[in-house]
Every structure is written in C-alpha cells, then in structure tokens.
Amino acid sequence: MIQSNTSPTVEGLFRRILARQPDALALIDPINKPRVTGQAARRLTFAQADRAISALSAHFIDSGLPANSVIAIHLPNTVEFMLTVLAAHRAGLIVALLPQLWRQAELTVALNRTGARAVVTMSRIDGVNHADLAMNAAAEAFSIRHVCGFGDDLPEGMASLDHVLAHPSDTTRAFIQDGRKAAVISFDVTADGFRAVPRTHLNLIAGGLAVFLESNVAQGPRMMSAFAPSSFAGLTSSLLVWLLAGGTLSLHQPFDGDIFEQQVNNDNCDTLVVPAQLALRLAENDLPGRLPRVRHVIGLWRAPEQIASSPTWTAANTTLTDIYLFGEAGLFGARRGADGAPAPILPGPHG
Structure with a gap:
C-alpha cells in the first residue's frame, strides 16, 4: 500500500488509533452472539483487530479481486461486519452494504446493479441460512467470482473466513490511499426500486x-x-x-x-x-x-x-x-x- 497525505480514508483513521493505543479494547461482540450466529462472542484490541483485518484483506487480494472492484457484505451487527469493511478498504475495494433482512430476490438485484465481484456473508443469522441465500443470489449474478462466509456448515464452494483468520496470509497490495475514491455503496428504496448510492x-x-x-x-x-x-x-x-x-x-x-x-x-x-x-x-x-x-x-x-x-x-x-x-x-x-x-x-x- 502507498500512503498518501492527499486526503484521509476510513481505514487510515483506524491505523492512526492503532499506532497510538494498540492494546486498547476496540470491538466487543453482542453477548448473545452464540444464539444469533452460533459463534462465540469476541472482544478485540486494536492490535488483534488489525491482524484480523490484514488476514481478511490478504484473502481478498489472493482471491483475485482487483483494486476498486465491489465486494458485497450481508452480515449482522457483529465484529465481523466492522472487520470486513476495514479489510475491504485495506485491499482497495468498494463495499456494497446489503441489509440483513434482504432475501434472494433483493440480493440478486443489488449484486447485478453494483457489478459486485464477491459476497461475504454469515452461515446463519437468527436461524436463517444466509449462506444458502448468498450462494443462490450469486448464481444469478454474472459478475460474482468469489463467495465467502463466517461460521460453520458453509455450503460447498463457499470459502471459510474463519479458516482465513486462523491461517492468515501476509499478502498486501500497493495502491494510493485516497479519500476521494468510492468507499461504500448503500441502497435507497424508491418508487422505481432500489437505487445504489455510492459514497x-x-x-x-x-x-x-x-x-x-x-x-x-x-x-x-x-x-x-x-x-x-x-x-x-x-x-x-x-x-x-x-x-x-x-x-x-x-x-x-x-x-x-x-x-x-x-x-x-x-x-x-x-x-x-x-x-x-x-x-x-x-x-x-x-x-x-x-x-x-x-x-x-x-x-x-x-x-x-x-x-x-x-x-x-x-x-x-x-x-x-x-x-x-x-x-x-x-x-x-x-x-x-x-x-x-x-x-x-x-x-x-x-x-
């Protein structure tokens, strides 16, 4: 990565805090996360979060996602959401935010509209099989090349991000950190359907x-x-x-x-x-x-x-x-x- 002082970025803000207080507590999961996703709740310092962000970022790069391509995330309000957004930005990607309550039809429209190259999801959220939702939506989106998820019992063809965190790669990519570049895409609901709004x-x-x-x-x-x-x-x-x-x-x-x-x-x-x-x-x-x-x-x-x-x-x-x-x-x-x-x-x- 090439550091630049032209303008700040979201991931750059994280790095500033990391440099000042690496051992300070950064992120805390919901205490009922075992019920929501079937996973143990986590508490991460900034240094621990940084290692997770680097591992996820390396995986996105190793998966062949080009810089400035779109990666869609369909995750609950847990530490994985925040880590994935920051990891995508560290890899030079643009994050499409998919509301958790969306199902296959809405996901398919959003993936096609943004030209997303990858999807990140959770195996289950509140009893709903989100891994299958993502796989089925990805099958109808011609741009999707990579589907990955957190949690257990992921379907065949979906990469495990828990495995990525347990066995991290050190791959990085050189690019200019520029706050003027697109960072996220969210969706507004209009009379004509979903409208993608880049930021x-x-x-x-x-x-x-x-x-x-x-x-x-x-x-x-x-x-x-x-x-x-x-x-x-x-x-x-x-x-x-x-x-x-x-x-x-x-x-x-x-x-x-x-x-x-x-x-x-x-x-x-x-x-x-x-x-x-x-x-x-x-x-x-x-x-x-x-x-x-x-x-x-x-x-x-x-x-x-x-x-x-x-x-x-x-x-x-x-x-x-x-x-x-x-x-x-x-x-x-x-x-x-x-x-x-x-x-x-x-x-x-x-x-």
Missing part, C-alpha cells in the same frame, strides 16, 4: 463528523451501537464515530431489550447509538437508574418530520442528539438543550 471515504468521514461533533462525544468513549450498520447513517454513526473518537465500540444485534441493558452495563457504555424511538422509551423507563453510566444518547430518526412533536427528553445528566435521516441522501444532527425539547431547525447554516 467516498470523505463522504463517510463527513457523515461521522456531523454526528460526532453535534453529539459532543468525548475522546475515548465506551460506545454501544444497536442500529443496523448496513446504511449510510448506520455506518457513519457507529464505525465512523468510533474511529473519530478512538474508544471502544460494543455491538448489539437488534433487538433484545434485556440483553441490550445487560451489555450496556457490563461494558460500562457511556454513549448509545440507537433508533430514536428506543431512546425515548429508555428515558421513559428510568434510563439514569437502569443505565447509570450513560451520558450521551444518539437517536436516529428515519422519519425526521416526527421530531418536532416528539416527547421532551427527561433523562437527567444524559444528553440526546436527534439525527435527522433523509434516506441515503444525507443526515444532520441537533442536540437537545437543558429543557429537553427538540432543537429548532431554522434556514441557513447549522452548528
């Missing part, structure tokens, strides 16, 4: 900064994300805020209320990234008493027109930042004041 590294970083700066999250937070990461908003509010803040990112596969509360307390989380309706429900159910370490809540609104009429935020010593989502077009945030009412949004520059 550069700079787009992702800008989205992460919009959330990070408005929410006033401190450096080195203990974050918990319970929002699906397979969208522009989901990725920027979790992966990018984590990389900008340089703390620890715990993940929750939506949604189990008891497990969520247990993990927030077990992991000493001080910052939550959740759907806005869940944030308001937490406030109504004694958030300070049940989750005493939480100081920042980032609530994402898929229907931002509902914010103005939403209930007042009542959780003492905890801030709520409303994130206005406009499909895959963009987002912005507005932190509520001491009165707990939604911040007024006026024409002109904000922030």
